[in-house]
Amino acid sequence: DxxxxxxxxxxxxxxxxxxxxxxxxxxxxxxxxxxxxxxxxxxRAQVLVLNRLDAGALEELMARAEVELGHPLPLDADARQAMAAMADGDGRYLLNMVENLDAMGLTAPLDPADLAAAVQKRMPLYDKGQESHYNLISAL
Known part of the structure; x- marks a missing residue:
């Protein structure tokens, strides 16, 4: 690395x-x-370029996360698309949003405006030597 x-x-x-x-x-x-x-x-090297995930791959990642959680995320179809757009091709960022949303314990389906408000309520953790540090800098 x-x-x-x-x-x-x-x-x-x-x-x-x-x-x-x-x-x-x-x-x-x-x-x-x-x-x-x-x-x-x-x-002497083989260079592989890793591109951002497209919308379909982000949707698949979200669906796999829901299987791991054991329940669907409380999002309507538009909010699912908005969540993928917020991730901007970054799978790790998407999974962090999924975890944060799940931790909120919401049950009613959110629309895009509700999703944006819910995501903004969470302050990013900052712990320089730990995982959250790398999650934060990867999102920047």
């Missing part, structure tokens, strides 16, 4: 081990690898 934080010398240190197969290097970065990785290391 955050492979772009290695400096050029550190990245060069991986090269002989990647070349001879001793190390299978799997790295993740939020930066453009073409600008951040050593060209020699990049030439």
């Amino acid at each position: 955050e492979i772009h934080r290695f400096n050029r010398a550190q990245q060069d240190g991986f090269l002989p081990y990647v070349e001879d197969g001793t190390v299978v290097l799997i790295g993740a970065t939020t930066e453009n690898p073409s600008f951040e990785l050593n060209p020699a290391l990049l030439s």
